[in-house]
Amino acid sequence: MIAVVRDTATAEQLDHLVSWIEDRGFRTNVSQGDNETIIGIIGDTTRIDPFILESMDIVERVQRVSEPYKLANRKFHPEDTVVDCGHGVLVGGGNFQVIAGPCSVEGDNLIEIARAVKAAGATMLRGGAFKPRTSPYTSQGMGARGLDLLMEAGAELDMPVVSEVMDPRDVQLFLDKGVDVLQIGARNAQNFTLLREVGKTNVPVLLKRGMSETIDELLMGAEYVMSEGNANVMLCERGIRTFETRTRNTFDVNAIPVLHHLTHLPVVGDPSHATGYTRYVRPGAYAAVAAGADALEIEVHDCPSRAWSDGSQALTPAQFADAMRRIALIREAVVAPVEEA
Structure with a gap:
């Protein structure tokens, strides 16, 4: 349920109403937008x-919300959420x-890849230090040393670092290292213990x-994080498993505008994992941008044939630079306001 407060309400009246609701055993989430305040x-x-x-003087109207996700629901929070990822980088x-960056952190080549993606226009650095792999016999990542390399590169280039945490017991390690964005991968999307643990951070x-x-299940995953107090959530569409075998997954570009309709949280597109093949990554990226994605996550490697993981879907630095030029053109066409005749 949401209560829309009249614009004439004072701060004291608002506090009194919130206290009245909470005294009856409910939790509240107050969203103050440019045009209205919603409880x-x-x-x-x-x-x-x-x-x-x-019947209360300061209440404009009351509306029931049927969806089980409340904190992530745009009805509760009409204004877009803007997530501050550090280093002056905002999403949403x-x-x-x-x-952008490699699937796996492999060593000294990380800094060269990071410099290349930054030069092409990337604003955040990604890299896996702990890797969820289908086979236990393939590379599982460099672990804590990989996080150190990521943080060193991020510090040199003044870029926020994004890396995947797989285990609730490792969350504190990521915090201690200073990782800017905690990524929850597809295999852990419903690891509710992990979602609650990252939700306890800011x-x-x-x-x-x-x-x-x-x-809806993705939004409920976000709700797990937000229910613990962390509202800084970004949602990532990275393809879903269907009967189609010509690509790694099926890129559900539909999900981007649908999510924007349902939630105030930023939406990220990941064409690398969605398509699984280098030749399809750039077209997938362009589609995500045209659909309104707030960000892209793209895998880049200096020598994909030698990558420890997912080399088949990595762009080279030159390919990434070409993609960034085209992405800028698409955004200019899609985002620019249309002048009415």
């Missing part, structure tokens, strides 16, 4: 009479960013859609 009422709202609320609310979370998740 989200969280709990078993069948126990509260909307007519009592509407018209702020567009590109996250570090931005990049939550990827599970390979067989519905959009």
Whole structure:
């Protein structure tokens, strides 16, 4: 349930109403936008009479919300959320960013890749130090040393670092290292213990859609994080598993505008994992930008044939630079306001 407050309400009246609601056993989420203030009422709202609320002088109207995700719901928070990823990099609310780097941190080549993607226009550095792999016999990543290399590169280039955390027991390690954005991969999209653990931090979370998740299930994953107090969540569409075998996954570009309709959280497109092949990554990226993505995450490697993981979907620095030029043109065409005749 949401209560829309009249624009004439004073801060004291608003505080009094919030206290009145919370005294009855509900949680509240107050969203103050440019045009109106909304109080989200969280709990078993069948126990509260909307007519009592509407009878209060400062309440404009009351509306029930049927979706189970409340904190992530745009009805609770009409204004776009803008996530501050550090280093002056903002995502959402018209702020567009590109996250780029290798699938796995492999060693000294990381800094050269990082310099190349930064020169091409990337604003955030990605890299896996802990890798979820289907086979236990393939590379599992460099671990803590990989995080050190990422942080060194991020510090040199003044770029926020994005890296995947797989285990609730490792969250503190990521915090200690200073990782700017905690990525939750597709295989952990419904690891609710991990989601709650990152929710206890105030570090931005990049939550990827599970390979067989519905959009509502993705939003409920975000709700797990936000219910612990961390509102800095970005959602990532990275392809879903279907019957099609010509690509690694099926890139659900539809999900980008759908998510923008349902939630205030920023939406990121990952064409690398969605398509699985270098030749398709750039077209996938262009489609995501045209669909309104707030950011892209793209894998880049200096020598894809030698990559420890996912070399088949990595762009070379030259290919990435070409993609960035075209992405800028697409954004100019799609985002620029249309002048009416």
